[in-house]
Amino acid sequence: MRFDIVVVGGGIAGAGIAYELSRLFSVIVVEREQQCGRHATGRSAASFTQAYGGATVRRLAGASRSFLETPPKGFAAHPLLMPRGTLTIARQEQIGRLEQAFALARVSAPSIRRIAPAEALARVPILRPEAVAAALFEPDAMDLDVHGLHGGFLAAASRQGARILCDAAVERIDHDAKGWTVQTSAGTVSAAILINAAGAWADAVARLAGVQPLGLVPKKRTAFLVPLPPDVEARTWPLVDDVGESFYFKHDAGQLFVSPADATPSEPVDVFADEIDVAIGADRLQRATTLTVRRVSRSWAGLRTFAPDGAPVVGPDPEVPDFIWLAGQGGTGIKTAPALSRACVSLMNMGRLPDDLLSAGLTAGDLLPGRLRGSPHLDKKPS
Numbered sequence: 110m111r112f113d114i115v116v117v118g119g120g121i122a123g124a125g126i127a128y129e130l131s132r133l134f135s136v137i138v139v140e141r142e143q144q145c146g147r148h149a150t151g152r153s154a155a156s157f158t159q160a161y162g163g164a165t166v167r168r169l170a171g172a173s174r175s176f177l178e179t180p181p182k183g184f185a186a187h188p189l190l191m192p193r194g195t196l197t198i199a200r201q202e203q204i205g206r207l208e209q210a211f212a213l214a215r216v217s218a219p220s221i222r223r224i225a226p227a228e229a230l231a232r233v234p235i236l237r238p239e240a241v242a243a244a245l246f247e248p249d250a251m252d253l254d255v256h257g258l259h260g261g262f263l264a265a266a267s268r269q270g271a272r273i274l275c276d277a278a279v280e281r282i283d284h285d286a287k288g289w290t291v292q293t294s295a296g297t298v299s300a301a302i303l304i305n306a307a308g309a310w311a312d313a314v315a316r317l318a319g320v321q322p323l324g325l326v327p328k329k330r331t332a333f334l335v336p337l338p339p340d341v342e343a344r345t346w347p348l349v350d351d352v353g354e355s356f357y358f359k360h361d362a363g364q365l366f367v368s369p370a371d372a373t374p375s376e377p378v379d380v381f382a383d384e385i386d387v388a389i390g391a392d393r394l395q396r397a398t399t400l401t402v403r404r405v406s407r408s409w410a411g412l413r414t415f416a417p418d419g420a421p422v423v424g425p426d427p428e429v430p431d432f433i434w435l436a437g438q439g440g441t442g443i444k445t446a447p448a449l450s451r452a453c454v455s456l457m458n459m460g461r462l463p464d465d466l467l468s469a470g471l472t473a474g475d476l477l478p479g480r481l482r483g484s485p486h487l488d489k490k491p492s
């Protein structure tokens with residue numbers, strides 16, 4: 110099986126890049142699981158906001174918005190973004206922090222505004238007044254149809270000729286002048302270029318390929334569902350988070366999706382929710398709301414994988430240029446996937462970012478892996 114490009118990993122990153130590249134090249138995606146999207150991609154909070162993440166992530170989210178609002182004809186059966194809004198609350202002692210968050214958020218999410226505690230309580234009546242000394246509301250924050258986006262990328266890539274090979278764990282990678290030979294549990298694939306979209310396993314895949322790892326750290330985040338009493342109408346509530354990033358919750362099909370916003374460093378493994386993290390999340394929810402958690406209907410955890418500087422790592426490895434990184438998306442890899450996929454193609458093919466990403470204030474040096482190895486030839490932001 111000889112292809113131009115082999116993509117390791119069939120999560121949102123691998124699916125997005127396969128979609129972009131299969132218009133131009135022969136592409137195969139190799140995925141260890143029976144189905145693509147079983148790891149971080151299938152476990153997210155499905156939230157789109159331009160007011161969360163570092164400056165690079167916020168710009169990437171902004172640059173992804175038009176694709177998510179208006180995907181190509183036939184890409185998805187349903188809208189990919191649904192109105193939700195985000196309400197960020199602060200207790201009395203957190204008001205200074207909320208002001209800082211507001212100043213930062215206004216740059217990337219101009220619709221965000223201060224709202225009075227009374228308005229916050231009217232929007233989400235289960236909130237306790239003492240939990241809301243001040244609040245921010247971002248009306249343009251959305252729910253994301255992760256399944257629609259991921260499935261849309263994969264289906265379109267397949268229509269364009271890409272091969273999606275599941276049950277294909279990459280076990281050995283060899284490199285020579287012709288490119289890569291990748292041995293998987295489903296057979297051997299060779300390709301001129303290898304794209305590393307292996308999520309929490311991206312450093313492990315680099316080691317297999319003889320490429321220096323980047324020091325990516327997977328961090329575990331827990332989520333669970335709490336059934337709502339029948340008299341609580343939560344469908345119109347925004348996602349609620351606290352400015353201290355200690356919990357968030359939102360309505361999810363008659364239940365509350367709750368997370369303690371944990372970020373516990375982990376090995377790259379298939380993680381599960383620990384009872385203690387669910388209990389911490391339930392406690393934080395009960396302190397901020399009048400809800401009593403009597404039952405948790407489902408709990409899970411996923412790995413959000415971070416580079417040392419917190420920004421995604423995209424583009425050719427500085428020492429091995431036919432090894433392409435598409436990793437380190439942290440807690441924001443779904444909402445940034447459209448822009449990251451385009452950035453990756455452009456960095457591979459032309460060594461520069463697409464014009465709209467440059468106009469958004471991004472530079473190649475914000476994303477390229479060389480920044481993590483102190484490479485001197487990366488372009489710098491204009492002063």
Ligand SMILES: Cc1cc2nc3c(=O)[nH]c(=O)nc-3n(C[C@H](O)[C@H](O)[C@H](O)COP(=O)(O)OP(=O)(O)OC[C@H]3O[C@@H](n4cnc5c(N)ncnc54)[C@H](O)[C@@H]3O)c2cc1C
Pocket residue numbers: 117118119120121122123139140141142145146147148149150151152153154155156157277278279280306307308309310314330331332368410411412413414435436437438439440441442443444445
């Ligand atoms: C609880 C939680 C909430 C989140 N909320 C949001 C949110 O609201 N908005 C947002 O934008 N993002 C959110 N995220 C982050 C988002 O889910 C991730 O950034 C994104 O899914 C990463 O995608 P990925 O394709 O890089 O990784 P993954 O989805 O993990 O895909 C990597 C794939 O590589 C495969 N793989 C690894 N090694 C091999 C190998 N050797 N051979 C073959 N295949 C291999 C794995 O099986 C896996 O399928 C959240 C994450 C979590 C855990």
